[in-house]
Amino acid sequence: MARKTAPFAPFEFMIAWRYLKARRAEGGVSVMTWISLIGIALAVFALVATLAVRAGLRAETVKSILGADAHIELHYYAAEDAAGVRDDVIRDYDDLAARLDQVPGVIVAVPTVKGQVIANAGSNNAPMSLYGVTPADLMKIDGVAKPESAEGDPARFSEGLALGQILARDLGVTVGDTVRIISPNGARSPFGTRPRVSAFEVVYIFRSGHGFTDTTRGYLPMAEAQPYLNREGGVDMIDLRLENPEAVQQMLAPVLEAAGPRAYPWTWQDRSGGFLRALSMQDNALYILVSILVLIATMNIISGLIMLVKNKGRDIGILRTMGLTQGSILRVFFLVGALIGCVGTVAGVALGVLFAWQIDTVYSFVDLVSGQSKSALEAQGFFFPPAIIRLSDILWAAGLSLGLSFLVTWFPARRAARMNPVEALRYE
Structure with a gap:
């Protein structure tokens, strides 16, 4: 055999x-x-x-989609305060940002105030997304702290306004010029809400390389933005930037665990889902x-x-x-x-x-x-x-x-x- x-x-x-x-x-x-x-x-x-x-x-x-935008925006659900007023402003933002900074994979957590305003310089007007951050936090934002090109000194941010390059061009302003900002949700009075108008010096102009950011974005120091946008003592959101933006879905669980039950996320993938x-x-x-x-x-x-x-x-x-x-x-x-x-x-x-x-x-x-x-x-x-x-x-x-x-x-x-x-x- x-x-x-x-x-x-x-x-x-x-x-x-x-x-x-x-x-x-x-x-x-x-x-x-x-x-x-x-x-x-x-x-x-x-x-x-x-x-x-x-x-x-x-x-x-x-990278182009993200630009200077946060990878995760963390908001609070609205809740009633002691006076029975529903409020979604984040009051404990310093403690919350400190906890989120400790989450592995999070590069930085930036408390942010945000509002839609009209920017005016002479006869030029343009819609602007106004962001209020601290001078230290501004230097942590990609595309702003590390722009493709810039004019002015970011160290002077506490003295005035930072604008995207295309927005500054549309307004016809450069560093040292003054821009008036008009907020329709302005000062409250017995006769209703009156538009609030304030003037700020342009101290920094950045080009992030992201068209939408450079066209619509402006930054104001937190100390000025909070009273201007009626956010005294609070912020609208915590902007999170991650080591790996592609892993944003895996980061949601630890981020929400650190943030607490009132928090809910809005990710960059939610913003750009169709694309x-x-x-x-x-x-x-x-x-x-x-x-x-x-x-x-x-x-x-x-x-x-x-x-x-x-x-x-x-x-x-x-x-x-x-x-x-x-x-x-x-x-x-x-x-x-x-x-x-x-x-x-x-x-x-x-x-x-x-x-x-x-x-x-x-x-x-x-x-x-x-x-x-x-x-x-x-x-x-x-x-x-x-x-x-x-x-x-x-x-x-x-x-x-x-x-x-x-x-x-x-x-x-x-x-x-x-x-x-x-x-x-x-x-x-």
């Missing part, structure tokens, strides 16, 4: 390796092997490079299209293995008469296709990682070909996103390529295993 061998025995690898190294007379098989390998390598390269650029594009898009859904749909479509490219590349393995099985019919018959089982024959030809898929996948991943790592060199090549500098092309509307290499993307690309390679290899390998040795040797 013939002794059974363990699956994927060394001799099966040896035979598969010999078949991969086709002789000169079987050059067609060798050519198909190289075509399959190069096709898989290029497809995986395209997948890894696309995923890296897509990750960089998403990061830049999220993020469109971005996710675009990502899914991109995955499908590039995955089809990988599938097409792996299909070349089938044609190469079919040619190999046809050319090796005599060898298969001899191996079967020598005692090799159908399982051994199947594993031999499966190994041939799997080795092609593995080598192609490794080469493709290496090329994709190299492309992402040297993305700036690629952009320099674009400059050379186009004859224009990167900055000039960006001024014309071209966008050059960074490439971010993520382990999850690499594993996903490699897993897809290997899975498809193993799957398509199975069918010609099974055909080889089922070949009748008598028929294979009849005309030999």
Whole structure:
């Protein structure tokens, strides 16, 4: 009785390796092997490079969406005070901000007063979202403390008003000019609420790079903003900025636990839900299209293995008469296709990682070909996103390529295993 061998025995690898190294007379098989390998390598390269650029594009898009806005705005539900008046103002904001600062993953918690006002300078008027923060907290706000460009001195913020660059341009003001702010919810009197008008010197103009922020945003010192917006002794919200904005949903539970039962959140994803859904749909479509490219590349393995099985019919018959089982024959030809898929996948991943790592060199090549500098092309509307290499993307690309390679290899390998040795040797 013939002794059974363990699956994927060394001799099966040896035979598969010999078949991969086709002789000169079987050059067609060798050519198909190289075509399959190069096709898989290029497809995986395209997948890894696309995923890296897509990750960089998403990061830049999220950064653009966030601008100077909070990752989480924490508000209070309205509650009745001792006089029976419903009030949603946060009175214990210093203690609350201190507790939230201690939550792991929170970079900073900024108590903020917010109101909608009209800004006026001469004959120019513009709607403005007025934010009241302390001078120390202003320096913690990305896009304001670290702007793309700025005029004036943020250290003088306690003396006046900070404006977004486009808003200042619309009002026709610069540092040192005076802006009148008109609030419709102003001073309360026995005859009703009268609009409140105050004038402030512009001490700082920032450009955050976020169009909406630069067009509508103004900052006022907390000490001035609270009485102006009728928030004496309180704030409207606590602005939280996180280490990882993408993990905002995971941060909600610890943040709300630290904030207490009256608090409720409003995240940046809530503000931009529609845009993020469109971005996710675009990502899914991109995955499908590039995955089809990988599938097409792996299909070349089938044609190469079919040619190999046809050319090796005599060898298969001899191996079967020598005692090799159908399982051994199947594993031999499966190994041939799997080795092609593995080598192609490794080469493709290496090329994709190299492309992402040297993305700036690629952009320099674009400059050379186009004859224009990167900055000039960006001024014309071209966008050059960074490439971010993520382990999850690499594993996903490699897993897809290997899975498809193993799957398509199975069918010609099974055909080889089922070949009748008598028929294979009849005309030999």
